[in-house]
Amino acid sequence: MKILATIRKEFLLLVRDAGGITLIFLMPLALVIVMALIQNNTIDEFLETKLEVLLVDEDRDALGAELERAFRASPNIRLIKQVDHEALTAETARRLVQRGKYKTVVIIPKDAGAMLQRKNKNAVVRLLAHYGLSDKKPVADALPAPEIQILFDPAIKANFKQTLTSAVEKIVAHVQSDGLMDEVQTHMGKMTKKPKIKMDLSDMIIVRQENAVENNKRGMPPNAVQHNVPAWSMFAMFFILFPLAGNLIKEREEGSMLRLRLIAGSSLPVISGKFIFYFFVCLLQLLLMIGVGLYIMPLLGMSKLVIGTNYPGLLLVGFSVAMAATGYGLLIAVYFKTPQQALSFGSISVVILAAIGGVWVPVFLMPEMMQSISPYSPLNWGLEAFNNLFLRNAETAAVLPDVARLLCFSGTTLGAGILIHKSRTVL
Amino acid sequence: MTDSSLIQVSGLRKIYRGAEMPAVDNLSFVVHEGDIFGLLGPNGAGKSTTIMALCGLLKINAGSIQIFGLSINQKGAEIRKLIGVAPQEIALFPMLTAYENLAYFGRMYGLDRATIRQRVDHLLEDFGLKEKAKVRVAHFSGGMKRRLNLIAALLHRPRLLILDEPTSGVDVQSRKMILDYLLSLQAEGVTIIYSSHLLDEAENLCSWFSILDEGRLIAEGKLKDMPAMNSGSRNLEQLFLELTGKRTRD
Ligand SMILES: Nc1ncnc2c1ncn2[C@@H]1O[C@H](COP(=O)(O)OP(=O)(O)O)[C@@H](O)[C@H]1O
Numbered sequence: 261m262k263i264l265a266t267i268r269k270e271f272l273l274l275v276r277d278a279g280g281i282t283l284i285f286l287m288p289l290a291l292v293i294v295m296a297l298i299q300n301n302t303i304d305e306f307l308e309t310k311l312e313v314l315l316v317d318e319d320r321d322a323l324g325a326e327l328e329r330a331f332r333a334s335p336n337i338r339l340i341k342q343v344d345h346e347a348l349t350a351e352t353a354r355r356l357v358q359r360g361k362y363k364t365v366v367i368i369p370k371d372a373g374a375m376l377q378r379k380n381k382n383a384v385v386r387l388l389a390h391y392g393l394s395d396k397k398p399v400a401d402a403l404p405a406p407e408i409q410i411l412f413d414p415a416i417k418a419n420f421k422q423t424l425t426s427a428v429e430k431i432v433a434h435v436q437s438d439g440l441m442d443e444v445q446t447h448m449g450k451m452t453k454k455p456k457i458k459m460d461l462s463d464m465i466i467v468r469q470e471n472a473v474e475n476n477k478r479g480m481p482p483n484a485v486q487h488n489v490p491a492w493s494m495f496a497m498f499f500i501l502f503p504l505a506g507n508l509i510k511e512r513e514e515g516s517m518l519r520l521r522l523i524a525g526s527s528l529p530v531i532s533g534k535f536i537f538y539f540f541v542c543l544l545q546l547l548l549m550i551g552v553g554l555y556i557m558p559l560l561g562m563s564k565l566v567i568g569t570n571y572p573g574l575l576l577v578g579f580s581v582a583m584a585a586t587g588y589g590l591l592i593a594v595y596f597k598t599p600q601q602a603l604s605f606g607s608i609s610v611v612i613l614a615a616i617g618g619v620w621v622p623v624f625l626m627p628e629m630m631q632s633i634s635p636y637s638p639l640n641w642g643l644e645a646f647n648n649l650f651l652r653n654a655e656t657a658a659v660l661p662d663v664a665r666l667l668c669f670s671g672t673t674l675g676a677g678i679l680i681h682k683s684r685t686v687l
Numbered sequence: 688m689t690d691s692s693l694i695q696v697s698g699l700r701k702i703y704r705g706a707e708m709p710a711v712d713n714l715s716f717v718v719h720e721g722d723i724f725g726l727l728g729p730n731g732a733g734k735s736t737t738i739m740a741l742c743g744l745l746k747i748n749a750g751s752i753q754i755f756g757l758s759i760n761q762k763g764a765e766i767r768k769l770i771g772v773a774p775q776e777i778a779l780f781p782m783l784t785a786y787e788n789l790a791y792f793g794r795m796y797g798l799d800r801a802t803i804r805q806r807v808d809h810l811l812e813d814f815g816l817k818e819k820a821k822v823r824v825a826h827f828s829g830g831m832k833r834r835l836n837l838i839a840a841l842l843h844r845p846r847l848l849i850l851d852e853p854t855s856g857v858d859v860q861s862r863k864m865i866l867d868y869l870l871s872l873q874a875e876g877v878t879i880i881y882s883s884h885l886l887d888e889a890e891n892l893c894s895w896f897s898i899l900d901e902g903r904l905i906a907e908g909k910l911k912d913m914p915a916m917n918s919g920s921r922n923l924e925q926l927f928l929e930l931t932g933k934r935t936r937d
Pocket residue numbers: 687703704706709710728729730731732733734735736737
């Protein structure tokens with residue numbers, strides 16, 4: 261088949277063109293990694309940052325253990341117990357924060373656990389004595405309360421202070437209620453000669469956090485990886501026009517296109533073969549970029565790309581973006597006469613469409629005026645569709661409008677490209 | 688017009704956009720079946736323009752072109768199926784090997800794999816390129832590229848072959864190989880249009896001569912019948928200088 265022969269030919273030409281391969285596969289890779297690394301802080305800080313917390317545990321008891329466990333489990337906190345391979349003391353930790361090296365330190369003083377236990381015991385004794393269940397006398401109120409200190413860098417944001425303080429308070433309350441319960445059991449046990457039972461009070465009430473997500477809702481902020489992977493995949497796919505137009509115009513200049521024109525009935529297979537080949541190259545690019553998001557980004561200390569579970573939807577969106585990108589590239593390739601014109605117009609137009617579409621700066625960070633024109637960029641349609649799938653795990657129906665736009669765009673550009681190509685006489 | 692006429696061109700005129708002078712003006716000629724038709728003239732005479740018009744790849748300003756009795760304006764695609772063209776510029780993919788180039792063009796002519804293999808092997812052999820089948824065209828010498836450019840026009844066994852300066856920039860051996868092959872094709876009944884500015888070469892090859900200068904036909908006929916030939920010119924070159932003057936054309 262003529263189309264298959266053309267696809268094979270395009271394949272041979274591409275694999276023999278080291279520059280083209282680099283441009284198609286390595287450049288986008290470098291681009292997406294660099295951009296994600298650069299924006300890792302900007303966007304994440306805008307959204308949520310992993311806070312480094314120094315923990316000085318001079319008490320070495322349940323309180324410290326619980327705090328440590330909770331900090332380690334928290335996705336927003338990075339726990340640090342050692343600096344330069346030395347265990348922290350209250351003094352060194354305080355200095356580190358004062359010097360601005362770290363933002364915050366939590367100090368559990370020596371004997372805090374024991375003091376807490378004594379207070380618990382006293383409270384229970386008082387309670388039982390009050391109801392005449394015990395003849396022990398509680399100590400007068402003067403028992404000192406242990407003090408857990410949290411020191412903050414003055415520059416730290418108020419909401420971080422708030423978050424960390426309440427997290428610590430919550431854990432302390434938990435430890436305290438456990439202690440209290442234990443104390444009650446100790447006394448009850450003595451009276452009834454029964455063994456203690458294990459009581460877990462941690463899940464007596466649950467406060468669950470969830471993002472209010474509704475399909476097809478715009479403007480939910482993604483993080484650096486979630487934004488950059490689809491954004492730059494889109495960019496790279498639209499940049500397919502570079503090898504596509506470069507190759508087509510080169511064939512025109514080298515004369516092989518002239519020979520093809522001399523062969524009756526070859527223009528449609530030539531154009532469709534090119535289109536199909538570069539369409540698959542686009543899909544391959546997307547696959548590669550998603551692979552980077554899934555496997556390379558985590559290695560670089562960034563979060564792993566979340567792609568949702570709607571794989572048919574993902575395939576559909578990838579397919580439409582590849583169609584749109586290839587159609588656009590083909591139109592540019594046949595419309596312009598010289599490589600300089602095609603490549604400079606092509607690349608600048610893609611950069612502009614990308615900027616408008618929210619590739620460089622996510623749409624939700626744009627000024628309002630720009631936000632209002634961004635839905636006119638095909639790159640925005642693709643990006644929105646990907647975000648819908650990745651971040652909102654949208655159903656296929658939710659991405660259909662964007663898919664339809666992309667396919668329309670593809671059909672229009674491809675149709676125009678074929679018409680122009682067929683109508684062009686050589687001279 | 689006789690029954691044996693394969694191509695009839697009359698009143699052909701082409702002015703390129705932005706050009707002051709027509710590249711071809713009021714050009715009429717007939718090509719007979721079985722001829723090697725020499726389309727001769729200095730650089731810029733309008734040979735390539737005429738050839739592109741014959742292939743239907745040029746919008747012409749006036750005149751009519753009939754090939755195999757069909758009008759190029761209406762039946763361009765049908766005509767192109769029956770003709771083989773070797774353009775003046777090498778029309779090949781430099782990054783593909785000789786075999787890959789020919790196989791691809793063969794596929795585009797609609798030939799099947801077995802036919803392609805058989806014809807390509809033969810043609811490469813005939814033109815001394817068999818050993819180079821797996822070499823990329825980019826590494827070919829000028830002569831090798833010319834030969835391959837010609838082979839690509841022969842794959843579908845056309846009845847009419849149109850060659851635009853098929854020997855330009857080639858070594859003596861390549862030239863002889865090409866000219867010998869064209870004579871053998873003529874013997875098989877293929878009609879050939881052969882454009883060249885090398886007159887001594889054409890003199891030995893062509894059976895009919897049409898001489899262009901500045902877009903106009905200035906002489907035509909069999910060599911021995913040309914009036915100027917009888918008035919003292921010993922060969923085509925002298926005849927040509929007599930007809931066109933000694934001014935350079937570029
Ligand atoms: N694409 C073009 N645009 C404008 N002028 C052209 C073009 N091609 C050829 N010409 C002009 O037309 C004339 C005839 O050119 P051409 O047919 O190439 O001559 P030849 O093949 O005999 O050397 C020349 O003056 C040339 O400069």
